[in-house]
Amino acid sequence: DVKVTQSSRYLVKRTGEKVFLECVQDMDHENMFWYRQDPGLGLRLIYFSYDVKMKEKGDIPEGYSVSREKKERFSLILESASTNQTSMYLCASIGDRRKAYEQYFGPGTRLTVT
Amino acid sequence: AQKVTQAQTEISVVEKEDVTLDCVYETRDTTYYLFWYKQPPSGELVFLIRRNSFDEQNEISGRYSWNFQKSTSSFNFTITASQVVDSAVYFCALRPGANSKLTFGKGITLSVRP
Numbered sequence: 001d002v003k004v005t006q007s008s009r010y011l012v013k014r015t016g017e018k019v020f021l022e023c024v025q026d027m028d029h030e031n032m033f034w035y036r037q038d039p040g041l042g043l044r045l046i047y048f049s050y051d052v053k054m055k056e057k058g059d060i061p062e063g064y065s066v067s068r069e070k071k072e073r074f075s076l077i078l079e080s081a082s083t084n085q086t087s088m089y090l091c092a093s094i095g096d097r098r099k100a101y102e103q104y105f106g107p108g109t110r111l112t113v114t
Numbered sequence: 115a116q117k118v119t120q121a122q123t124e125i126s127v128v129e130k131e132d133v134t135l136d137c138v139y140e141t142r143d144t145t146y147y148l149f150w151y152k153q154p155p156s157g158e159l160v161f162l163i164r165r166n167s168f169d170e171q172n173e174i175s176g177r178y179s180w181n182f183q184k185s186t187s188s189f190n191f192t193i194t195a196s197q198v199v200d201s202a203v204y205f206c207a208l209r210p211g212a213n214s215k216l217t218f219g220k221g222i223t224l225s226v227r228p
Contacts, residue, residue, distance in 0.1 A: 007210070009157075010188065033216075041220060042205065042218045042219060042221050043218040044218075050205065088157065090159065102161060102164055103216055104161070106157035107157060108157040108158065
């Protein structure tokens with residue numbers, strides 16, 4: 001089974017702190033994604049990566065950056081956390097063409113910025 | 115641009131009732147994939163089904179069934195004889211065949227009461 005893990009289920013940080021959210025997948029997938037989920041807004045794509053050291057902006061990249069140094073790991077970085085970044089963050093990894101790019105999600109990190 | 119509309123935001127039913135969750139999509143691509151995901155209270159997104167644009171055959175999996183109609187750009191999901199464990203947020207999603215970005219609807223919160 002595909003497994004996508006995220007470093008924390010719950011995280012509380014202070015405004016201005018630098019925050020790292022880690023995501024690891026064990027299926028050798030090229031494509032990885034970071035979403036945030038907010039009530040009434042659904043899931044919105046922050047950043048994605050097609051390969052190591054490659055990254056592309058999603059729909060709401062402002063205030064975030066990412067790092068993909070190894071294929072299995074995709075990190076989301078909040079350089080200076082703000083209260084409007086309080087949200088649920090979901091990482092995803094995508095299967096290959098044979099599985100029609102089926103997307104597997106991690107359990108999520110609920111981040112609170114105070 | 116891709117768009118997924120889940121017009122229903124919250125649905126409440128009594129156990130054993132049938133319930134249909136609506137999904138309407140917009141895309142200019144001729145090749146695309148449609149998905150349904152379930153998000154139980156635990157938070158993790160669970161993949162339910164994938165359907166490609168060339169396959170309009172409806173699908174049934176136990177109490178779940180899906181009705182895909184290209185003529186109306188809809189991909190509706192029906193739960194027959196609902197159970198309390200079906201209580202969750204359900205997301206419909208669309209991916210164009212040309213790339214792997216997944217566009218989600220805003221989700222439908224289903225509550226099944228005993």
